[in-house]
Structure formats: structure tokens, C-alpha cells
Amino acid sequence: MKKLIYCLLCLFVTFATFAQADTTKHNEPSKQIEDSIFVVVDVLAEFSGGREELSNFLSNNINIPAVVKKKSLNGGKNVIKFVIEIDGSVSNVTLVRRMEGCPECDDEAMKAVKMMPKWTPAKKDGKIVRSRFILPIEFWYKK
Numbered sequence: 179m180k181k182l183i184y185c186l187l188c189l190f191v192t193f194a195t196f197a198q199a200d201t202t203k204h205n206e207p208s209k210q211i212e213d214s215i216f217v218v219v220d221v222l223a224e225f226s227g228g229r230e231e232l233s234n235f236l237s238n239n240i241n242i243p244a245v246v247k248k249k250s251l252n253g254g255k256n257v258i259k260f261v262i263e264i265d266g267s268v269s270n271v272t273l274v275r276r277m278e279g280c281p282e283c284d285d286e287a288m289k290a291v292k293m294m295p296k297w298t299p300a301k302k303d304g305k306i307v308r309s310r311f312i313l314p315i316e317f318w319y320k321k
Contacts, residue, residue, distance in 0.1 A: 215261055215308045221301040223262035223309050225294070236315065239290040243282035246317055255316040256284050258291050262309050266296030277317065287315045 225232035246252070257275035260268050271291050277283040291313065300309035 217310045219300040219302045223300040224298045240286045257314045262297045268294045
């Protein structure tokens with residue numbers, strides 16, 4: 179059986195401070211914190227079951243495009259950025275880096291990320307917060 183194998187490097191963007199809210203237009207400090215998307219947190223957001231389950235989920239939900247086999251594009255990588263909401267749902271899915279020569283791979287990776295079940299959300303100062311997550315997905319084809 180043909181299978182997609184990929185390496186997940188769960189990278190987190192690390193800045194000295196947390197990011198401002200993407201769409202905050204509120205003047206109330208408590209609402210502004212609620213709407214902020216953090217990149218530095220005390221407890222990172224986590225896929226239910228951890229990294230191994232995340233790998234399993236992606237492996238089961240990404241179909242390898244024919245172009246990977248045809249052009250031997252093993253090792254190609256795309257990078258996807260998304261937000262883990264307070265309720266654990268995934269939102270704001272964005273393709274940050276395309277896989278060279280395989281737009282179908284980008285589509286497959288985006289589709290799988292949008293299908294993800296709820297995560298355990300991040301925490302900052304003991305409170306559940308929205309957080310940014312950056313996920314590189316590397317494509318490998320094995321016969």
C-alpha cells in the first residue's frame with residue numbers, strides 16, 4: 179500500500195513578546211487580551227494525543243498527489259500557520275510556504291489542517307488563550 183510519510187517539525191514562532199490581536203478594535207483591556215493571539219505562552223496548545231497522534235491524523239488525512247510520484251518530489255515541504263481558539267478549534271488556516279512544484283500538496287495539507295479535531299488550547303498566566311501554531315509538513319512517497 180502506498181503511504182505518505184512526512185516529518186513534522188512542530189515549530190513555534192518565538193518572539194520576545196506576544197502578538198497583538200489580529201482584528202482587535204476594542205478599547206477595553208480585558209476584551210483586548212481575550213481577542214489576542216499569543217505566540218509565547220506558558221503551556222503550549224496540543225493536539226489530542228500529542229505529536230504522535232497529530233502525525234497519525236495527518237498521515238490518514240493527506241492523500242499523496244500523483245505529481246509527487248511522477249516528479250519524485252520527496253522531501254518537499256510546505257508550512258501552514260493557524261490559530262488554536264479558546265475552545266480548541268482550528269481557525270485562520272494560512273499557507274505560509276508553498277511546496278515547490280506541487281500546488282496539489284499545498285491543497286492536501288491545507289485540507290487536512292482544516293479537518294483537525296479540537297486541540298487542548300494554550301494557557302498564559304493560568305488562563306486559556308488563543309495561540310498561533312506553525313506546522314511544517316514534509317512530503318515523502320514510499321512504494
